[in-house]
Amino acid sequence: MSTQTSWVPPDIDVDRASPARVYDYLLGGAWNFQADREMANAAVARMPWVRDLARYNRTFLGRAVRYCAEAGVSQFLDLGSGMPTSKSVHEMAVEIDPESRVVYVEQEQVAVAHSELILATVPGAGILGADMRAAEDVLASPVTRGLLDFAEPVAVIMASSLHYVLDADEAAALVRKYLDAVPSGSYLVVSHITDDGAEGSAEVRQLVELSRSTTAAGAARSRDWIAGLFDGLDLVDPGLVFTSQWRPNTPLRLVTDLPAHASLLAAVARKP
Ligand SMILES: C[S@@+](CC[C@H](N)C(=O)[O-])C[C@H]1O[C@@H](n2cnc3c(N)ncnc32)[C@H](O)[C@@H]1O
Numbered sequence: 001m002s003t004q005t006s007w008v009p010p011d012i013d014v015d016r017a018s019p020a021r022v023y024d025y026l027l028g029g030a031w032n033f034q035a036d037r038e039m040a041n042a043a044v045a046r047m048p049w050v051r052d053l054a055r056y057n058r059t060f061l062g063r064a065v066r067y068c069a070e071a072g073v074s075q076f077l078d079l080g081s082g083m084p085t086s087k088s089v090h091e092m093a094v095e096i097d098p099e100s101r102v103v104y105v106e107q108e109q110v111a112v113a114h115s116e117l118i119l120a121t122v123p124g125a126g127i128l129g130a131d132m133r134a135a136e137d138v139l140a141s142p143v144t145r146g147l148l149d150f151a152e153p154v155a156v157i158m159a160s161s162l163h164y165v166l167d168a169d170e171a172a173a174l175v176r177k178y179l180d181a182v183p184s185g186s187y188l189v190v191s192h193i194t195d196d197g198a199e200g201s202a203e204v205r206q207l208v209e210l211s212r213s214t215t216a217a218g219a220a221r222s223r224d225w226i227a228g229l230f231d232g233l234d235l236v237d238p239g240l241v242f243t244s245q246w247r248p249n250t251p252l253r254l255v256t257d258l259p260a261h262a263s264l265l266a267a268v269a270r271k272p
Contacts, residue, residue: 001162001206002175009109018213018215019164020108026054031083042249045121047260052244057191058085060243061159064189064268065089067236067247068155069096071270073187075142075154077178078103079132080161083111084118084121089157090125100124105138107131108215132158135177153185160264163193163202163218168225175204175229184271190229191243198242198260226265233269240267 017039021032025040032040043050065076074097077164078089081104093100102125106112115127128143138144148154156178165171195204204220211218227240238246242262 009113012109013198013215016075016215017213018108018110019211020082020106020111022214023054023160024085024111026051027058028083029083029085031110036259039214040211043207046206046210047200047263049200050207052261053263054123056242056244057160057264057266060191060246060264060266061089061157061189061248062087062092063249064157064159064266065092065155066096067268068187068189069093069100071187073153073185074100075098075148075152076100076157076158077105077138077148077154077182078102078159079105079138079178080158080164081106081111081115081127082116082161083107088118090119090122094124102126103128103147105130105132132161133170133174135181139178139181150181151183153187154182155187155189156182157189159189159191160193162190162229163220164216166217166219168219168221172225172229179233179271182271186271188230188233188269188271189267190226191264192229192265193218193220194223194224194226194265196223196265200261200263204263223265230267230269230272234272236268236270240265242266 014033015035017035021036022040025032025036076089090102102128112129119125126143126147128141130138162171195201206222242259243264243266244262245259246266
């Protein structure tokens with residue numbers, strides 16, 4: 001039976017889980033439906049630490065944004081931004097530089113609607129409802145051009161979103177397209193799911209299998225493939241590591257015991 005409610009954009013199928021809303025539910029958010037919660041619970045059954053995975057990814061994003069902002073970057077292009085869960089990129093960036101500008105790009109309509117609501121009164125941030133695979137359109141959009149100056153460094157963020165681009169060559173080429181559009185001194189921030197032989201890889205493969213019944217299937221990739229995204233860039237210490245290991249600021253138990261349970265490899269790199 002349909003669970004359509006009045007605030008939902010009209011052409012949304014609320015009976016089919018979407019990764020944006022499943023992720024929102026795993027992080028404790030309320031912008032999700034029964035189908036998303038059932039999918040999240042199925043994910044927990046296959047990977048009992050999946051909430052940690054989501055939390056580690058989100059906190060990695062926070063530390064990476066802070067790093068870029070402290071390095072002097074005040075412009076952010078957040079591709080596959082999801083729900084504007086606290087703290088969002090613009091909230092973190094303005095803590096370092098109140099003049100920071102952020103463009104969020106997201107294709108999931110509930111996440112776009114939620115972002116529009118949150119950002120309506122935020123002067124330095126905007127949401128572009130678009131498929132990030134259409135890089136030329138994203139880069140040329142009035143939302144993007146109105147907020148970002150491509151003569152100045154931009155932090156290009158693909159946090160837990162590139163693995164939804166199923167064709168590996170297309171995914172790698174997409175990263176290059178965005179990097180080609182930004183000047184020297186810009187940053188690339190990526191986190192990407194991996195099943196590369198580490199602890200938890202079998203569970204990652206089950207998650208990937210489960211994702212096939214959502215609105216967006218995902219693909220796990222090897223450490224080497226993910227590392228290749230950063231070719232020609234200057235990797236920031238500690239390089240490519242699990243999200244929980246990237247400059248952690250809290251001594252979480254899993255960070256020391258089973259970092260591979262984070263399941264996403266992450267890095268930040270500077271364009272020379
Ligand atoms: C797991 S969430 C991550 C959200 C956020 N980046 C974070 O790290 O907290 C992945 C997001 O990428 C979005 N996404 C996937 N493929 C996309 C595409 N081709 N264009 C735009 N957004 C996309 C999904 O809708 C989802 O909101």
